[in-house]
Amino acid sequence: MTIISHKHRFIFLKSRKTAGSSVEGWLAPLLGQMDLVITSDENRRLPVLSTPHPVTRLAAIERPFKKALRLVRPGFRLDQHSEAMEVRRSVGEDVWRSYYKFSIERQPWDRLLSLWSWRQHRLKREISFDHFLDRIESNDGDPLVQYWSNIPAYADESGSIIVDTVLDYSKLTCELEGVAKRLRLPLSVDDLPRHKSGIRVKSRSVESLSREQIQRVSRICRAEIEMFGWEEPKCMQQALAG
Structure with a gap:
């Protein structure tokens, strides 16, 4: 989900498997009537009888109707994972320069495990983690691994970070x-909701990865590892040896 808040002068760009839905729910109650929330289809406003930000209001009533509407109106869609450059072009340079822009990133070994678990659940497909990495490397458009990288959420085509x-x-x-402090938002992190949690089983932790799997992820995600200076985690065998 992307939030463009003219009321509070910020832009939040949602990345995948980084608690973005929870942050959406946390921010939404403060948004003004003219603020833009590009959210998941089931959270998008209905043409009639809809509240401004249904992610936090009447969601249990509205979502079933929106899911049904998607079946009969294919055009009833918005992309909740808008890329930073798309949002920049949409809002214009004046807004982009003057608003506070932020996104979230997660170290790739944990993030890809989370994405793998979520996509299996969402698409009802079972696949090994090694096969999942194979699909990423083959880049053949498999929905299981589409948009696996978060870099477009906060960087331009050259890989330079363009958010604040x-x-x-x-x-x-x-x-x-x-x-919250920077934007003077009356929010407490104690109220941060937990959406889409509990899908991954506890045994699928970073520590459970083999040395070879850790190195494969390092090769696949070399750009963001260099960008943020992450260090490779230790596998279970290394931890025991240490």
Whole structure:
């Protein structure tokens, strides 16, 4: 989901598997009538009898109608994962320069495990993590691995970061406190909802990855690893040996 808040002068660009839906729910109650929320299809406003930000209001009533509407009106869609350059072109340079722009990133070993678990659940397909990495490397358009990289959410085509801040998922509550303070938002991280959690089983942790899998992810995600200076995690065998 992308939020463009003219009321509070910020732009939030949603990245995948970084608690973006939870942050959406956290920010939405403060938005003004003229603010833009590009959200998932089931959260998008209905043509009639709809509230401005249904992600937090009457969602249990509206979502079933919106899901049904998608079946009969294919055009009833918006992309919740808009790329930074698309949003920049849409809002114009004056807004882009003057608004506070932020996104979230997560270290890739954990993020790809989370994406793998979520996509299997969402698409009802079972696939090994190694096969999942194969699909990413083959780049053949398989929906299982589409948009696997978060870089377009906060960088331009050359890979240069163009938002003001990329929050660290591992320190998210602290980072969001900083956002709320900077924007003077009357929000507490204690109220941050937990959406889309509980899908991944506990055994699918970074520590469970083999040394070869860790190195494969490092090769696939070399750009963001260099961008944020992440270090490879230790596999279970290394941890025991250490």
